[in-house]
Amino acid sequence: MNLSKFVDELPIIPIVKPVGRMDGVSYYQIRLQQFKQKLHRDFPETTVWGLEGNYPGPTIEAHRNQLIKVQWINELPKRHLLPVDTTIHGAEPNKPRVRTVIHLHGGVVQPESDGYPDAWFTNGYKIVGPDFTRKIYDYPNMQRSTTLWYHSHAIGITRLNVYAGLAGAYVIRDPEEKYLNLPKGKYEITLLIQDRSFNEDGSLYYPCGPEPPVPGVCPSVVPDFFGDTILVNGKVWPYLDVEPRKYRFRVVNGSNSRFYSIRLSSNQPFYQIGTDGGFLESPVVINEILIAPGERVDMIIDFSEHIGENIVLTNNAPSPYPRGNPVDVDTEGNIMQFRVSKNLSCYDYSIIPFKLNTIIPLQARDARLERNLTLVRETDRYGRAFLLLDDKRWDDPITIKPLLGSIEVWTLINLANSTHPIHIHLVNFQILDRQPFDVDYYNETGEIKTTGPAVLPDLNERGWKDTVRANPGEITRIIMRFVPYSGLYPWHCHILEHEDHEMMRPYEIIT
Structure with a gap:
C-alpha cells in the first residue's frame, strides 16, 4: 500500500x-x-x-x-x-x-x-x-x-x-526541573512511536498467524510483528512545523516488536538528556539513538541552524534486531518530518545544561546475591518457536525472591538469536556491563566462557533504567535495589509477542 x-x-x-x-x-x-x-x-x-x-x-x-x-x-x-x-x-x-x-x-x-x-x-x-x-x-x-x-x-x-x-x-x-531551563511549554513534545499495517479499507491489519501456517491452530500467535508504516502520536508519517530553536522531545517506543535506530537526515546531533528512569548526569551528544520496545528517550534537537529545511527522523534498525531484515528506506525507514518553517516567536532562552543530575552508582560488592538467568528459545507443543526466561513458564513456581531493601546483580545470558528488551516491574536498575560468551560451550556445560572483554554500557545508558537490551551471544549484567514495596511483580521481555507466549515470569519481594 x-x-x-x-x-x-x-x-x-x-x-x-x-x-x-x-x-x-x-x-x-x-x-x-x-x-x-x-x-x-x-x-x-x-x-x-x-x-x-x-x-x-x-x-x-x-x-x-x-x-x-x-x-x-x-x-x-x-x-x-x-x-x-x-x-x-x-x-x-x-x-x-x-x-x-x-x-x-x-x-x-x-x-x-x-x-x-x-x-x-x-x-x-x-x-x-x-x-x-x-x-x-x-x-x-x-x-x-x-x-x-x-x-x-x-x-x-x-x-x-x-x-x-x-x-x-x-x-x-x-519543581526543581525548572532550574535547568530546558525547552518547555509548546517546545516540549511527547512522541509515541508505533508501527502498524493496514488493509486496503484502512482497517488495522494484524496477521492471523505465521507463514507457513501452524497446522490445526488458527488464529496463532506470531513470533514477532513488524508493521510497514510508522505512526507517531496516532498519525502515519506525520510532519511537525517547528521554529528555528531548541525543542525537547520525550520519545516512547510503543511498538510491539520493532527497534528503532533513529537519526536526523540533516546529520545534526541529538542531545540526549534522559532515559527510562530520568535524567542522565550530563547530556550525551549523539548522532544515532537505538530505542528498543518499552524504552524511552528524553532528548533535545536544536533547529536554530536549519531555517527552511525539511528534516526527516529516520530509522535504520533491522527487524528482528540485530540480525534481521534491513529496513525498507521508503517505508519503515521513515518516522516523521520536521519542517523548520515557522518564524521564531520569541527569543530562545532555553539551554542544554552541562550538569543535569547526580547518579550514585550501585556497587556489585554490595550485592546480597548474583543470579544467572537465561533467555532461551524453545518449541511448544505445536512446533512453534517460543522464548523463555530461565527455561521456565509463567505458571511455574516462583524462583526469584529477593529480600526487601537488598541489592542483587542479575546476569542475563542470551542464548537466543535476537536482542530481548528485558523489563523489570517496580525497580529501576543500572547496567554494569555486557560481555560476549561462547553460546555452544554454555549449552554443553552450563558454564559461562567469555570470549572478549566486558564492555561498559553506552554513554546514554548510564542512568536509571527499567528496560535493558540483552543482546544475543552476550551476558548483560544489571544491578538493582528492591525497594520500596514487597509483593509480587512480573519481569519479562518487552517484545509483546514474546511476553504473550511465555517470556514472562513473576518474582516476589519478601520481608
Whole structure:
C-alpha cells in the first residue's frame, strides 16, 4: 500500500484532567473505548481502541511525591478487533476475548496497582485475582521526574490490546526541573512511536498467524510483528512545523516488536538528556539513538541552524534486531518530518545544561546475591518457536525472591538469536556491563566462557533504567535495589509477542 508521507500534521497528545478529588488527592476516571479515528489523510476513519476517545490515550501529568488515584474503566465491546489465539496461556477458550488491565511502565507502585497480568477485568468489572485486582489504582509518584507510559497488560493478549491502541504517556514532573531551563511549554513534545499495517479499507491489519501456517491452530500467535508504516502520536508519517530553536522531545517506543535506530537526515546531533528512569548526569551528544520496545528517550534537537529545511527522523534498525531484515528506506525507514518553517516567536532562552543530575552508582560488592538467568528459545507443543526466561513458564513456581531493601546483580545470558528488551516491574536498575560468551560451550556445560572483554554500557545508558537490551551471544549484567514495596511483580521481555507466549515470569519481594 503506497501512502503519501508527511501529509498529516503531528497530533499533540492531550493532557487528561482529574474529574475531582478522592481522599484529598486528584482522582481520574479514564475510559477504555472503541471508536473511529483518522490515521492518515488518504484513509477513511479506522476503528481503534483508545482511552477517553484518543489513540494513543491522553497523557497523564503528575508531580513528584504527589499521590494520584486512577480508575481505569473498561467500556470495550465483547468482540476483539484482532485475532485471539486461544492456544496460549492466559487466553484459553474459557477466558473472555476482551479483557484488560493497565500497567504503568516504570511506575514505582504497590503490587495491587501495578497491573499484574492475571488481574484483568472486563466491561462491567467482572474481575479475577482478588489479591491483585482493584478498581482504583494508587500512583504515589515517589520517583525521579521522567517519562513513563501506560499500556494494557492482560495475560495472553497484551500484544493485541496495545496494537489496537491501549497505550499512552505518563509524565512525572519535579519543581526543581525548572532550574535547568530546558525547552518547555509548546517546545516540549511527547512522541509515541508505533508501527502498524493496514488493509486496503484502512482497517488495522494484524496477521492471523505465521507463514507457513501452524497446522490445526488458527488464529496463532506470531513470533514477532513488524508493521510497514510508522505512526507517531496516532498519525502515519506525520510532519511537525517547528521554529528555528531548541525543542525537547520525550520519545516512547510503543511498538510491539520493532527497534528503532533513529537519526536526523540533516546529520545534526541529538542531545540526549534522559532515559527510562530520568535524567542522565550530563547530556550525551549523539548522532544515532537505538530505542528498543518499552524504552524511552528524553532528548533535545536544536533547529536554530536549519531555517527552511525539511528534516526527516529516520530509522535504520533491522527487524528482528540485530540480525534481521534491513529496513525498507521508503517505508519503515521513515518516522516523521520536521519542517523548520515557522518564524521564531520569541527569543530562545532555553539551554542544554552541562550538569543535569547526580547518579550514585550501585556497587556489585554490595550485592546480597548474583543470579544467572537465561533467555532461551524453545518449541511448544505445536512446533512453534517460543522464548523463555530461565527455561521456565509463567505458571511455574516462583524462583526469584529477593529480600526487601537488598541489592542483587542479575546476569542475563542470551542464548537466543535476537536482542530481548528485558523489563523489570517496580525497580529501576543500572547496567554494569555486557560481555560476549561462547553460546555452544554454555549449552554443553552450563558454564559461562567469555570470549572478549566486558564492555561498559553506552554513554546514554548510564542512568536509571527499567528496560535493558540483552543482546544475543552476550551476558548483560544489571544491578538493582528492591525497594520500596514487597509483593509480587512480573519481569519479562518487552517484545509483546514474546511476553504473550511465555517470556514472562513473576518474582516476589519478601520481608
